[in-house]
Amino acid sequence: MIVLDPNGEKVNLMALNVGPTHPATHHCVRLLAALDGETIVAGVHEIGFMHRGFEKMVERGTWQQVIPYTDRLNYCSAMMNNIAFCRAVENMYGIEIPERTKVLRVIVNELSRINDHFICVAAAFQDLGGTTPFMYAFNPREEIMLIWEKLTGARLTNSFARIGGLYRDSYDGFEDDVLAACKSVEKALKDLHACLDRNRIFLDRTVGVGKISAERAISYGWTGPCLRATGVESDLRKDEPYYDYETYDWEVVVGTQGDANDRLQVRLAEIEESVKIVRQALKRLAPGPVDIVDPRIRVPAHKLAYQDMEALIGRFKSVYEGIRVPEGEYYCASECANGELGFTIVSDGSGHPYRIKVRSPSFAHVSAFNELVEGLTLADSMATLPGLNMIAGELDR
Amino acid sequence: MESVIDILESKFGAKRDEKAKWDACVVVPKEYLHNAVEFLKNDPSMQFDMLLDLAGIDYLTYPNHEGPRFAISYAFKCTKKPGSRVRLKVLVSEADLKVPTITDLYASANWLEREVYDQYGLVFTGHPDLRRILNHVEFVGHPLRKDYPAQKRQWLSTTDFLIPELEKRLEDKGYRIVQRSKEIMPVEEEYLEGSIRE
Numbered sequence: 001m002i003v004l005d006p007n008g009e010k011v012n013l014m015a016l017n018v019g020p021t022h023p024a025t026h027h028c029v030r031l032l033a034a035l036d037g038e039t040i041v042a043g044v045h046e047i048g049f050m051h052r053g054f055e056k057m058v059e060r061g062t063w064q065q066v067i068p069y070t071d072r073l074n075y076c077s078a079m080m081n082n083i084a085f086c087r088a089v090e091n092m093y094g095i096e097i098p099e100r101t102k103v104l105r106v107i108v109n110e111l112s113r114i115n116d117h118f119i120c121v122a123a124a125f126q127d128l129g130g131t132t133p134f135m136y137a138f139n140p141r142e143e144i145m146l147i148w149e150k151l152t153g154a155r156l157t158n159s160f161a162r163i164g165g166l167y168r169d170s171y172d173g174f175e176d177d178v179l180a181a182c183k184s185v186e187k188a189l190k191d192l193h194a195c196l197d198r199n200r201i202f203l204d205r206t207v208g209v210g211k212i213s214a215e216r217a218i219s220y221g222w223t224g225p226c227l228r229a230t231g232v233e234s235d236l237r238k239d240e241p242y243y244d245y246e247t248y249d250w251e252v253v254v255g256t257q258g259d260a261n262d263r264l265q266v267r268l269a270e271i272e273e274s275v276k277i278v279r280q281a282l283k284r285l286a287p288g289p290v291d292i293v294d295p296r297i298r299v300p301a302h303k304l305a306y307q308d309m310e311a312l313i314g315r316f317k318s319v320y321e322g323i324r325v326p327e328g329e330y331y332c333a334s335e336c337a338n339g340e341l342g343f344t345i346v347s348d349g350s351g352h353p354y355r356i357k358v359r360s361p362s363f364a365h366v367s368a369f370n371e372l373v374e375g376l377t378l379a380d381s382m383a384t385l386p387g388l389n390m391i392a393g394e395l396d397r
Numbered sequence: 398m399e400s401v402i403d404i405l406e407s408k409f410g411a412k413r414d415e416k417a418k419w420d421a422c423v424v425v426p427k428e429y430l431h432n433a434v435e436f437l438k439n440d441p442s443m444q445f446d447m448l449l450d451l452a453g454i455d456y457l458t459y460p461n462h463e464g465p466r467f468a469i470s471y472a473f474k475c476t477k478k479p480g481s482r483v484r485l486k487v488l489v490s491e492a493d494l495k496v497p498t499i500t501d502l503y504a505s506a507n508w509l510e511r512e513v514y515d516q517y518g519l520v521f522t523g524h525p526d527l528r529r530i531l532n533h534v535e536f537v538g539h540p541l542r543k544d545y546p547a548q549k550r551q552w553l554s555t556t557d558f559l560i561p562e563l564e565k566r567l568e569d570k571g572y573r574i575v576q577r578s579k580e581i582m583p584v585e586e587e588y589l590e591g592s593i594r595e
Contacts, residue, residue, distance in 0.1 A: 001564075006571035015563060032559045034567055042566040046557055048531040055516075056540055056547050091419060218446050218476055221505030232476055239479030328418040331450070331472045331484055344452035344470055346416075348459055357452035359472065367508040370566075396531060 062322025224339025322351030
């Protein structure tokens with residue numbers, strides 16, 4: 001199209017579709033860019049290619065049946081989502097979960113965060129043409145995946161948390177596996193830093209690219225590592241602590257520039273902090289029950305159902321009717337790998353959720369995407385996107 | 398948190414939401430919504446600088462519900478004061494689906510309001526670009542309303558054209574469109590011939 005630019009000069013712009021399925025968009029997002037040569041002068045983007053009606057589907061099932069759906073939100077750190085959801089419902093019940101469950105949830109949370117951040121950084125480097133860091137990051141990730149396999153039976157969309165407890169206790173040798181994973185994570189971090197920190201090509205491509213100011217990021221509702229990269233010290237684990245996060249010794253990582261490089265470096269530094277938390281949590285892991293004892297909330301153990309009448313009734317009722325969450329409305333947020341994952345829950349006191357609205361961090365991040373890339377070259381826009389760690393599962397729900 | 402609720406109650410005729418038992422939430426009359434949000438954002442004692450979420454609610458099948466059918470819950474937080482959050486709620490009746498926009502105050506409101514419009518059909522007056530966001534352009538109806546059957550299927554065939562939005566974005570940036578390129582002009586008939594729609 002031919003346009004007059006703000007100075008009144010005639011320019012011939014090309015409208016180019018990037019995506020929906022483009023290798024560098026990772027998932028499905030479409031950017032329609034008006035290009036002047038190689039520079040994006042204006043862009044509009046479209047989402048919703050993976051919209052599958054999460055919020056409509058969950059209204060049809062019971063409260064427990066929501067949990068596997070939440071795994072599909074941010075599938076790079078699936079268990080964090082169902083821990084966040086279970087926490088929201090537990091708060092509505094006003095119940096306190098056992099100490100062992102808290103610690104196990106912290107370990108699972110932090111290992112998931114490590115996984116998620118590794119994927120983000122590795123994929124970002126892959127998009128810029130570097131395949132080696134991808135392998136460095138995926139070795140420890142595989143170790144964590146093997147822990148997930150042993151723990152839950154699944155690799156990707158694994159669900160572990162249950163309302164009022166956990167799917168099951170950890171297996172024998174869990175602590176040793178986690179410790180070994182921590183070691184290889186630290187080794188991989190060293191390798192990654194050696195690859196990225198002083199890499200001329202990488203720095204040229206990412207420093208000062210896709211910059212956003214702290215005020216603008218806050219206005220766009222950015223949370224998590226992306227907001228912290230702009231220098232805002234905001235982390236729900238410190239600000240509104242849950243699961244005793246405030247008693248662990250760790251730091252909130254902040255960046256300074258808010259550019260693509262900062263967003264990746266903040267993630268790498270957060271992995272380091274997460275390893276610290278995991279190591280401390282392992283020391284606190286004492287034997288004990290993982291489920292609360294209340295058949296109205298947490299189903300009685302399977303083996304009890306063969307011997308105990310009450311347990312049989314409890315299992316039957318909680319499967320067929322579902323647990324009855326107290327009537328009311330509530331917004332509860334947890335710090336997930338990408339930022340603040342919130343659930344606005346409306347309960348009418350029946351066995352089915354009346355309405356669950358997911359506040360997904362990716363939605364806020366991606367809404368700023370066209371503003372971030374305007375003025376950049378097309379190639380730089382693809383260096384910006386992976387740093388936002390867009391996950392279509394939680395973006396489109 | 399109590400002080401926030403008290404101030405909103407005295408200034409904007411808001412009422413504490415009885416349904417919210419675990420967090421602070423007030424119901425604000427629709428006509429004062431924009432003022433209340435502006436106050437929350439700009440007043441030095443409030444500084445709720447982040448709009449986190451808009452959640453539409455349809456009370457059609459809610460047991461013993463009285464009052465308007467729809468509601469929107471706005472979740473705010475303050476990044477400067479850790480842990481300070483508040484929710485506002487507006488009630489929207491089926492007869493008047495209009496709600497004032499707050500896109501001039503928060504950048505995140507743009508997409509969030511589009512989502513509520515898409516899923517519930519509530520119209521935000523003054524929104525710069527009120528289109529569907531998660532559902533397809535050809536989609537008919539608003540899927541999260543309680544009277545929309547979950548199993549219903551729709552035939553969707555075209556792509557979202559987006560060129561008008563791109564041109565608007567260019568114009569917002571000070572460009573003026575002189576000539577559109579022919580290749581990208583939409584021809585309705587061609588789209589329809591290519592699809593199997595009856």
